[in-house]
Amino acid sequence: MLPSDTVTPGPLRSQAYSAARWSAIATGLTFLLQLVQLAFLARLLSPAQFGLAAMAMLVLGLAQTLADLGLSNALVHRQTKDAQELTSIYWTAILASALLGLLSYALANPVAEFFNAEELKPIIRWGALLFPLTALGQPFFALHQQALRFAPIAWGESLGAVVGTCVAIGAGFSGQGTFSLVMGLLALTTIRSAIWIVTGLTHWVPGFGWQWSHVKPYLGFVSYQLGERGIGFLRGQTDKLLIGKLLGVQMLGHYNIAYQIVLRPIMLLNPIITRVAFPVFSRIQQDDERIRRGYLEAIEAIAFITTPLYFGLIATAPFLIPLFLGPGWNEAIVPLQVLCLLGMIIGIGNPIGSLLLAKGRVDWAFLFNILALVVYSGAVVIGKNWGLIGVAWGLVIACVTLLWPLDFWVRFRLIGMLPGEFFIKITPAFLVAGIMAASITLATSFIPDKPLVRLVSMTGLGFLIYAGGMRLFFPAMLGKMWQLARSGGIVKKD
Secondary structure (H helix, E strand, C coil), X not given: CCCCCCCCCCCHHHHHHHHHHHHHHHHHHHHHHHHHHHHHHHHHCCHHHHHHHHHHHHHHHHHHHHCCCCHHHHHHHHCCCCHHHHHHHHHHHHXXXXXXXXHHHHCHHHHHHHHCCCCHHHHHHHHCCHHHHHHHHHHHHHHHHHCCCHHHHHHHHHHHHHHHHHHHHHHHHCCCCCHHHHHHHHHXXXXXXXXXXXXXXXXXXXXXXXXXXXXHHHHHHHHHHHHHHHHHHHHHHHHHHHHHHHCCHHHHHHHHHXXXXXXXXXXXXXXHHHHHHHHHHHXXXXXXXXXXXXXXXXXXXXXXXXXXXXXXXXXXXXXXXXXXXCCCCHHHHHHHHHHHHHHHHHHHHCHHHHHHHHCCCHHHHHHHHHHHHHHHHHHHHHHHHHHHHHHHHHHHHHHHHHHHHHHHHHHHHHHCCCHHHHHHHHHHHHHHHXXXXXXXXXXXXXXXXXXXXXXXXXXXXXXXXXXXXXXXHCHHHHHHHHHHHHHCCCCCCC
């Protein structure tokens, strides 16, 4: 059966906004469920158990990263429609995922010995199932993404998140400890892939053939994509690996909780924009001016939303952490505040990945991740002499001084974007959010010394100051964000 070429009717901008709306629904629900899961499990699991989970994810996280060898992104980039070619790609991805699952299973012993943690063995072995479970649904996800059919993607992610959260919390209450996190992830992946497959089969049914000539044209893109993903994953996990080895599982647990909270605003917003940006940029990959305008719109929206969230986290962390996670997590407060600075930088820099993929420059992404891996490793090794706070500051300094400038060079080379254009878009949000954070911090002394009262009061006051500041100093930007939301269907038109 041929893959359907049907795409949501309307111009590309309307299709992109519709896709963003569906992504927003799924991402928002997933975000809330993850917060609920984190709040429950933080009271059921110790910091050491969260540290073990972080160690296990050094292997299991590869399932999300390498399961289909990057073939899904290659399908989107090449705008593949040929049914026989898709079939060859599908079975290649399935075979590769099975081999990676076996490799993950075999790595259980070495990883457990490296961290001197026997408890890791069954966790990693059961988690090896994530590789085939992910790969089965990923090509269908790519075809939905290619055609900007984001409704089935949203349904898969939303229902998967609901089931996964329930399983993880239920397992936590039944005393499964660290294994409850893996059980939740297995449930989420199973439901998500199943929905993508069922909805995808109405557009394309894979056959049983395989031809090398169909796979060969993808090897260049895939080889760099695979390397870029693998190195990118190692870059993102190097801090956990080194902290677990050098500072111990308890410290890793505190760091991992802080890092997870910092990632939440990025995980909430960036998929809405970057997941849509990749297929849209791919369609107009030869029109640098349109991509540049779209890119600037994306970072403006990201900065507008994430910057006040991060400044707010910095100001409210001393009350938020004990209230949200319960007693025993105070060591995570200061690292979380420092990592919020890193979160701001990563958030507004994330669309560069979609740009590189759309332009077919996965080779650049690969080299960039190698550099980042080296830089972040050095930052952790040096920073660990001052504990978790030193590690957090080391990552921030390394990112600002070494990696961020490289982003500007890439954007200029690919689409002619100047640094001034970039800063013009993000400066208003940073200025007003900084004023907001300073104001609510000063107001703390006038609020009763009760964590919940302070958190609610500071959150409400912060919202009023940020909204009022944007309305007073940057009304045009506030109006633009409102119109963007209306056009995207996030707020319905009158």
